[in-house]
Amino acid sequence: MANTYHQIYIQLIFAVQGRHSLLKKEFRQDFFKVISSMIKELGHFPIIVNGMSDHVHCLVGLNPDKKISDLVKDLKTNSSHFLKDKKWVPGSFKWQNGYGVFSYSRSHLNNVYEYILNQEYHRKRTFKEEYLGFLKKYEIEFKEEYVFEFIQDE
Structure with a gap:
């Protein structure tokens, strides 16, 4: 029987509903480890x-x-339940509907990894500018009114 071989790498991007800053620095890295385990x-x-x-970026094989x-x-679903069970977020927690997914070749993984690793240090653009930049870079057709619900004061 022949084996199946694959090499598929994607970056997922999804945001907290209403783009509220609910993923606090005190628990954020632990939460990201939990998300990694869930993946x-x-x-x-x-x-x-x-x-x-x-918002969250996940680089996934x-x-x-x-x-x-x-x-x-x-x-x-699982990460929302986890946050509610841990009571790390006051009140209810929800992710926004929708997500971004972008594919990469193996030769691009190091650059994508570094980009995701250094989220806090390259914060020269708002999340809206960052996300719309991805859509434009990859020539994905979109209507801005259907892209994530963005806070108006950005």
Whole structure:
């Protein structure tokens, strides 16, 4: 029987509902480790998870037998429950609907890894500018009114 070989790398980006800064610095790195474990439990290979108080970036080696939409749905659901159970976020916690997913070749992994690792240090743009920049860079057609709900004072 022949084996199946694959090499599929994606970056997922998703945001806290309303872009509220709920992922506090005190627990953020521990939370990102939990998300990384969840990615592994869902059958994929987590490379790095990092982000800011209002959004998350995940670089993942994708299992081709599983759907990206299922990964994101399960990741958002499980991580929301985790935050509620830990009471790390006051009140209710929700992720915004939607997400960004971008694919990369192996030769780009180091640059993407460094970009995600250094989220706090390259913060020269707002999340909205960063996210719309991804959509434009990868020539993804979009209508801005359907892209994440952004806080008006950015």
